[in-house]
Amino acid sequence: MAHVSVPMYWRTIPQRYRLVGMQCKKCGKVNFPPKGVCKYCNASSEFAEVRLSGKGKVHTFTLIGAGGAPPEFAEQEKAGGVYPVTIVELEEGPKVIGQMADVNPKDVTIGMPVRAELRRIYEEEGVVRYGFKFVPLEGGA
Amino acid sequence: MRKVAIVGAGQSRYGEFPDKSIKELFLEAYQDMAKSVDRGYDPKRVGAAYIGNLGCGGFQLGNMSALVSEYVGLPYVHAMRIENACASGGYALVTAAMDVMAGVHDVVLAGGVEKMTDVSGLKTKYWLGVSGDTEYERLAGTTFSGLYALIAQRHMHEFGTTREHLSMVAVKNHKNGAQNPKAQFQRETTLEKAMKAPMVAAPLNLFDCCSTTDGASAVLVTSAEKAKEFTDTPIYIEGFGTASDYLAIHDRVATTTLEGTRRAADQAYKMAGVGPKDIQIAEVHDCFTIAELLAYEDLGFCEKGQAGPYLMEGHTQITGDRPVNASGGLKAKGHPIGSTGTGQAYEMFHQLRGDVQKPTRQVKGVERGLLHNVGGSGGTVVVTVLAR
Ligand SMILES: [Zn+2]
Numbered sequence: 001m002a003h004v005s006v007p008m009y010w011r012t013i014p015q016r017y018r019l020v021g022m023q024c025k026k027c028g029k030v031n032f033p034p035k036g037v038c039k040y041c042n043a044s045s046e047f048a049e050v051r052l053s054g055k056g057k058v059h060t061f062t063l064i065g066a067g068g069a070p071p072e073f074a075e076q077e078k079a080g081g082v083y084p085v086t087i088v089e090l091e092e093g094p095k096v097i098g099q100m101a102d103v104n105p106k107d108v109t110i111g112m113p114v115r116a117e118l119r120r121i122y123e124e125e126g127v128v129r130y131g132f133k134f135v136p137l138e139g140g141a
Numbered sequence: 142m143r144k145v146a147i148v149g150a151g152q153s154r155y156g157e158f159p160d161k162s163i164k165e166l167f168l169e170a171y172q173d174m175a176k177s178v179d180r181g182y183d184p185k186r187v188g189a190a191y192i193g194n195l196g197c198g199g200f201q202l203g204n205m206s207a208l209v210s211e212y213v214g215l216p217y218v219h220a221m222r223i224e225n226a227c228a229s230g231g232y233a234l235v236t237a238a239m240d241v242m243a244g245v246h247d248v249v250l251a252g253g254v255e256k257m258t259d260v261s262g263l264k265t266k267y268w269l270g271v272s273g274d275t276e277y278e279r280l281a282g283t284t285f286s287g288l289y290a291l292i293a294q295r296h297m298h299e300f301g302t303t304r305e306h307l308s309m310v311a312v313k314n315h316k317n318g319a320q321n322p323k324a325q326f327q328r329e330t331t332l333e334k335a336m337k338a339p340m341v342a343a344p345l346n347l348f349d350c351c352s353t354t355d356g357a358s359a360v361l362v363t364s365a366e367k368a369k370e371f372t373d374t375p376i377y378i379e380g381f382g383t384a385s386d387y388l389a390i391h392d393r394v395a396t397t398t399l400e401g402t403r404r405a406a407d408q409a410y411k412m413a414g415v416g417p418k419d420i421q422i423a424e425v426h427d428c429f430t431i432a433e434l435l436a437y438e439d440l441g442f443c444e445k446g447q448a449g450p451y452l453m454e455g456h457t458q459i460t461g462d463r464p465v466n467a468s469g470g471l472k473a474k475g476h477p478i479g480s481t482g483t484g485q486a487y488e489m490f491h492q493l494r495g496d497v498q499k500p501t502r503q504v505k506g507v508e509r510g511l512l513h514n515v516g517g518s519g520g521t522v523v524v525t526v527l528a529r
Pocket of ligand 1: 024025026027028029038039040041042043044
């Protein structure tokens with residue numbers, strides 16, 4: 001049973017591959033992921049596309065173990081063990097959830113500087129899905 | 142608008158019942174409700190049935206309210222399935238209250254039912270995941286344990302909440318559940334055992350999470366003036382409030398506050414003309430231990446960030462000045478999604494009347510209580526104030 005079908009996934013590729021945010025033409029704030037109406041002013045649905053840097057800081061995190069992984073990520077957990085999931089506060093303002101890679105789960109801390117990279121997320125319905133994951137930012141902040 | 146009262150409340154046993162269908166579970170709760178109506182229950186008076194249900198594994202998504210209603214002998218009513226994830230039952234109750242307040246029907250059934258153990262473990266996880274944000278949270282590899290873990294980690298960081306605080310919620314609720322003959326887990330646990338349970342989504346371990354449960358509940362709602370035709374001790378719905386929030390946690394104003402709870406509680410207190418200090422007993426949504434701590438704060442029982450110390454001081458123990466989850470809560474009593482909200486109402490109905498099935502769980506002399514029911518990680522919240 002697929003949770004996010006291929007067409008559903010395909011529609012969000014600009015966000016997943018290139019972190020395309022939507023800058024509100026009324027209040028100037030960046031909505032990421034996109035909203036139908038700007039979530040900051042609730043008054044405009046006119047946006048300009050902006051590409052986010054992908055850099056930010058860990059706002060909070062969890063380490064997902066065997067019992068916490070959804071079925072489609074169970075294989076990843078079995079093969080690689082506990083995996084970190086974070087909410088990152090991006091430098092442009094928005095927060096976004098994503099997995100962390102290239103890090104020992106024990107070393108993840110709140111406030112840690114990270115940047116987004118295009119990675120393999122998982123496979124469902126026979127299609128490999130790619131999207132951003134966060135990795136530690138070399139040289140810190 | 143008319144004042145509204147609850148005049149009967151019933152609940153099935155909560156647990157794993159491979160031999161029972163949703164219809165049979167609902168019947169058990171319905172008959173228990175009928176028995177509780179002091180002057181007798183007459184199904185012919187019921188005009189509407191609002192049934193909370195998430196989806197029962199997809200077996201009867203359409204028309205399930207008609208199905209369980211006719212099965213218990215209530216055909217030809219205004220039957221509706223109410224779905225707001227884990228808050229479905231609480232929303233069924235306030236929908237029934239709104240119906241009676243508006244004067245559309247005089248006597249209304251509110252209930253809930255869920256069958257979670259008929260499907261395989263993986264499918265259960267699928268169904269539990271359908272109430273979260275699918276496109277981002279699910280695709281980051283989380284289920285609800287992971288989402289509440291993100292909240293817990295931040296709460297620990299901002300306010301110094303500890304591993305022990307989390308585990309004490311489980312210890313307290315299991316202690317109460319051990320006194321509840323209808324609870325899924327009728328056994329106590331120790332702090333040491335709760336703290337050392339296997340990690341599910343750090344910082345949350347197995348004892349921080351509620352289980353999967355089958356169960357049903359039913360309450361009978363009528364107008365305050367008609368209530369005396371059913372009983373001398375109706376329980377009045379003094380106030381209620383509901384609020385939705387951004388589905389994904391990363392979209393919310395704050396990570397450590399359920400804004401839905403705050404707003405729903407504000408409305409409920411205002412309608413009832415009371416404040417948090419007037420609440421003597423509460424059933425709150427402890428799907429994860431951190432959720433009960435958030436509830437203390439967001440309902441105004443203590444200051445933001447102070448839930449850990451507030452718990453450790455013993456206020457919310459069954460012997461404390463404001464017992465919380467005397468039933469055992471979602472943690473020990475069980476969490477049959479759609480049934481949870483009206484199951485809370487069942488507990489409070491009997492607590493406030495002083496006729497709890499097992500007297501060791503009875504809190505004495507309480508006159509006003511609060512119900513708090515949360516959908517998913519806070520996407521929907523309903524708060525209800527009840528009084529005798
Ligand atoms: Zn705007």
